[in-house]
């Protein structure tokens with residue numbers, strides 16, 4: 003692989019840019035690999051990358067039914083933040099965020115990480131209390147955030163309207179090192195590095211079946227024929243249910259459409275990311291000048307990659323109050339992605355009842371920011387068939403598993419009560435909802451209801 | 454945009470008039486059930502790419518709950534039926550078979 007550098011640009015300028023090579027190979031599948039990863043999104047590619055980089059496992063294929071990065075990885079609003087209340091979430095996302103800081107150098111690929119600051123508006127008294135609590139939790143977790151007042155909000159984001167009337171801005175949770183990254187570039191950078199290590203990224207190849215023998219995975223059936231493997235990782239986001247069905251187990255996951263839209267490009271007017279959870283809308287400005295807007299997810303199962311129009315209407319209507327100037331904007335593009343939602347919004351990284359088959363799913367609508375870390379951790383599961391107990395973040399999560407084990411010994415009535423309560427309060431549920439083996443499931447509590 | 458005919462008031466209602474209520478025909482488990490059954494009742498869900506059965510509520514209309522059969526891949530609606538039943542009526546199943554021969558969903562086909 004020829005490295006990208008200022009020198010390379012100068013050199014190529016002299017050669018009329020004829021010397022650039024393809025970023026990744028486009029190989030035909032081999033008959034067998036040590037590890038097959040299904041799904042070339044950010045998570046699948048990051049998994050392959052850290053398998054190679056940290057564990058020296060490079061006889062790996064990443065199989066993708068469309069084009070790499072064409073799933074949710076290329077459909078999100080690119081926000082990266084780690085201002086979570088719960089310890090496991092904060093630990094995972096902060097590790098991930100910090101990996102993003104140096105990912106461009108690590109991959110030798112400009113992922114355009116832009117830690118421009120993420121602001122989560124408090125528009126009710128309840129939100130003020132909630133975010134102040136988060137700030138205190140973040141202080142203990144080592145995540146740098148602060149609670150700022152309306153005056154500072156206006157300084158950081160002059161186009162904002164503080165006064166309501168329906169949703170006045172009362173303050174904000176501010177994470178100055180949160181921001182955005184170019185989502186496509188994240189996938190491309192990982193893909194280039196994987197290909198360079200000798201891994202095969204096989205696009206336009208749909209996995210249509212999973213081969214097994216004596217309860218062990220032996221390979222996959224694809225639109226390009228059968229491919230054998232020792233270990234299999236399923237990293238297919240919205241299609242997790244479909245692949246789990248092929249493998250013969252159930253998941254506590256439902257696939258729903260989440261939407262986003264972008265406006266026509268305009269002059270730079272907003273250099274922070276603003277999220278408004280009460281009205282369920284968030285906005286940032288891309289480097290091209292488009293206002294990137296995201297909202298809530300639909301409430302019903304859907305595989306169509308387009309969501310309901312009224313959701314967009316609700317999102318935009320609510321945002322117009324806080325950002326009156328967007329009422330004049332023309333919206334250019336509007337799309338949806340199929341996100342894999344678990345009941346408690348906690349992701350699943352797990353072994354499965356099928357031996358040597360692993361799954362990573364349930365990240366729903368907050369995974370881009372989890373990319374590097376998940377790849378790192380999941381790579382370890384794939385690589386060694388065991389969980390990386392030495393990683394602090396995993397330890398935290400494993401303790402949750404222990405809580406669950408303890409709980410299970412109590413009578414089912416007590417367990418039930420705990421669970422129902424968690425659901426009603428929308429608090430992270432501490433019971434594993436993995437079909438598989440509760441203790442082997444890593445429970446990571448992502449706050450329910452964070453969009 | 455999804456449009457369902459409410460089996461109670463007979464009105465064609467679009468999504469904005471309705472609230473989704475999740476998977477249909479769940480078998481409920483309560484006190485006395487095994488942990489596995491209870492856990493699976495709470496969390497495990499059918500997530501097919503294709504024929505699916507759901508509960509919906511005509512919330513901004515007559516307020517009644519009802520059942521719907523539709524395709525999650527095309528958003529095609531096969532039909533709606535009463536909430537007071539443990540399984541889809543034969544007529545709905547036949548309609549689905551015409552359009553999706555060989556379909557199955559849980560124990561139904």
Ligand SMILES: Cc1cc2nc3c(=O)[nH]c(=O)nc-3n(C[C@H](O)[C@H](O)[C@H](O)COP(=O)(O)OP(=O)(O)OC[C@H]3O[C@@H](n4cnc5c(N)ncnc54)[C@H](O)[C@@H]3O)c2cc1C
Pocket residue numbers: 040041042043044045046065066067068069070071072073074075076077078079080081082207208209210237238239240241260261262296337338339340341365366367368369370371372
């Ligand atoms: C509108 C929207 C906004 C979002 N905003 C944010 C945000 O601001 N910040 C954030 O952190 N997250 C956000 N997310 C979430 C984030 O995009 C996802 O969680 C993340 O990209 C998932 O990555 P992935 O690699 O797991 O999945 P994907 O990128 O979806 O990759 C899965 C791949 O598997 C492939 N696949 C499926 N079935 C098969 C098969 N049978 N054979 C072969 N390949 C198959 C798919 O084609 C796909 O490419 C958003 C999501 C959406 C939809």
Ligand SMILES: [Zn+2]
Pocket residue numbers: 459460461462463464511514515516517
């Ligand atoms: Zn009605």
